[in-house]
Amino acid sequence: MQRKSRATSRKAPRKVPNLISAKAKLGENVRVWNFAYVGGNTVIGDNTKIGSLAHVDYNVVIGKNCKIEGLAYIAPLSRIGDNVFIGPAAVLTNDPYPLSEKMIGVKVEDGAIICARAVVKAGVTVGKNSVVGMGAVVTKDVPPETVVVGVPAKPVYSREEYEKKRLAWNQ
Numbered sequence: 001m002q003r004k005s006r007a008t009s010r011k012a013p014r015k016v017p018n019l020i021s022a023k024a025k026l027g028e029n030v031r032v033w034n035f036a037y038v039g040g041n042t043v044i045g046d047n048t049k050i051g052s053l054a055h056v057d058y059n060v061v062i063g064k065n066c067k068i069e070g071l072a073y074i075a076p077l078s079r080i081g082d083n084v085f086i087g088p089a090a091v092l093t094n095d096p097y098p099l100s101e102k103m104i105g106v107k108v109e110d111g112a113i114i115c116a117r118a119v120v121k122a123g124v125t126v127g128k129n130s131v132v133g134m135g136a137v138v139t140k141d142v143p144p145e146t147v148v149v150g151v152p153a154k155p156v157y158s159r160e161e162y163e164k165k166r167l168a169w170n171q
């Protein structure tokens with residue numbers, strides 16, 4: 001009897017364990033992968049994907065068609081537009097001087113790309129279609145259509161140049 005019941009449990013469909021607050025509002029076709037967390041009063045637009053182990057805190061707004069990769073941390077008050085990519089283990093902060101009473105979120109405009117392990121200072125705006133390189137520490141606003149890298153992050157070339165590199169790589 002015991003052997004039979006073990007076999008049955010092995011065949012049971014696996015549930016994806018994650019924690020989505022009952023107060024979060026998820027659009028159509030939103031996917032939240034294994035062990036990810038989505039806090040209360042957070043709004044996520046259609047077709048956005050949240051990777052495994054990501055922590056999307058409360059009072060966050062994320063637009064449509066975004067990809068938030070695994071292990072990312074999105075602090076409360078973050079505002080993320082449409083078609084944004086946030087790489088693995090990237091961090092959007094909200095407290096410039098912990099532990100403060102007053103918080104300010106990061107704004108990420110449409111089409112921006114934030115690469116792996118970048119950290120963005122509270123209150124910074126990451127401009128439309130800009131790119132933040134892997135490992136960058138972003139302390140100032142990133143101009144639209146600009147690639148920034150380094151610690152602290154500085155502009156290195158344009159999004160147009162980035163797209164040329166991407167195209168060449170994919171060919």
Ligand SMILES: CC(C)(COP(=O)(O)OP(=O)(O)OC[C@H]1O[C@@H](n2cnc3c(N)ncnc32)[C@H](O)[C@@H]1OP(=O)(O)O)[C@@H](O)C(=O)NCCC(=O)NCCS
Pocket residue numbers: 087088114115116117131132133134135136147149150165
């Ligand atoms: C921003 C990025 C696209 C730049 O790549 P690139 O244009 O190919 O850069 P290059 O390799 O031509 O490097 C040019 C110079 O910048 C430096 N550099 C490149 N990326 C850097 C970065 N993220 N931070 C600091 N310096 C960097 C290089 O060392 C090189 O310096 P040198 O001229 O003194 O030798 C790349 O760093 C990046 O972040 N890629 C995305 C990775 C990622 O997160 N992918 C998603 C998840 S897997």
